Amino acid sequence: MDFSVSPEQEALRLRTREFVRDEIQPLEDDRGNYDAHENIRLDVLESLRAKAKAAGLWAPQAPKSLGGMGLGVQDWAIMYEEANYSIFGPAVFNCAAPDDGNINVLSKIGTPEQQEKWLQPLIDGQVRSAIAMTEPAPGSGSDPAGMMLTKAEKKGDVWVVNGRKWFITGAGEAKHFILVARTSDDPRKGLSAFLYYADQPGQRIERRIPIMGPEEHGGHCEIVYEGLEIPEENLLMNVGDGLKVTQIRLGPARLTHCMRWLGLAKRSMAIAADYTANRIGFGVRLADRESVQIKMGELAHDIQIGKLLVMHAAWKLDQGDFARKEISSAKVHVANTLHKAVDTAIQLNGARGYSKDTILEWIYRYARQARLVDGADEVHKMILSQTYQNSGIEFWDWGV
Structure with missing residues (x-):
């Protein structure tokens, strides 16, 4: 067993630490750099993101071919720990939840067309995203396979979604979503995953749920689905693979x-x-x-x-x-x-x-x-x- 890191990993750690220390951490002391929900102000964030991109510290989880750093999971561990030495760090490097997880999963399972349409804007930092899974009781919590109530029914060429989600992190700023909904009663293959845009009709954010905070950009929202139509090409993997x-x-x-x-x-x-x-x-x-x-x-x-x-x-x-x-x-x-x-x-x-x-x-x-x-x-x-x-x-x- 070898518990050492490579010279390249150590260089990554030190570069990240230096950037956090010199560029990000000083901003924490000025309350003017915070938004109304106690996260970094978006205009301040965008200027820092430009610096992170120039420093080669951008989208560590994304493939190099799409503009990311193409790092492995062990590399993430080294970089992310240093990034969150500041409360603002992960957002600056584009490795904050929920975008971080969505970039990773779309990099792995998205079709080339889905990656161009949905993934690339995330990697570029042009948009933010969310994943809609959790539901109010008695709906989906820690047991989505057994408790999911939001349904997607196939009608012609589209899937029609009805239901409700809540505590959806980042929903208030998200331009697109991964949605998990029930498509059958099969205990293992009853869920499917879809992609949709925030401005599509048939869904709305009912409220931004107040929390102890501080909040991620976009907060934690409750979303109502009333006839949201999703085309077949926005299905992730296959029906039943949710x-x-x-x-x-x-x-x-x-x-x-x-x-x-x-x-x-x-x-x-x-x-x-x-x-x-x-x-x-x-x-x-x-x-x-x-x-x-x-x-x-x-x-x-x-x-x-x-x-x-x-x-x-x-x-x-x-x-x-x-x-x-x-x-x-x-x-x-x-x-x-x-x-x-x-x-x-x-x-x-x-x-x-x-x-x-x-x-x-x-x-x-x-x-x-x-x-x-x-x-x-x-x-x-x-x-x-x-x-x-x-x-x-x-x-x-x-x-x-």
């Missing part, structure tokens, strides 16, 4: 969340380290207190475990494996590590951490969603338990 499309998209997407969250966890720890190194109380630096050292040691320990879990899962994906249990392990651990890191940093910073004088309160509110998005902790623990039941002691085998 679950397969979601599996191809969501596995790597869950892991890219973890990559980015590690960056935020490291940033939180760095803010705590800087403050405790300089804050003196009762004649002693906070950093010299054993209680503080224990807290910081636990964070360093948990972040390192997270890095190993993420890189192992990334390596397996690069080998062509689905890495289901590895991704679930990483998702549970890193989501909780992010929350622990920022909570600890706020505690060590005291009232300063709770205020908007640092980005810790921003990260704290953002971090709470990590244990819910792309499968709640409990769902991933169930996956791990079921995998163990099926494999027994071989659950922990390295593979040869």
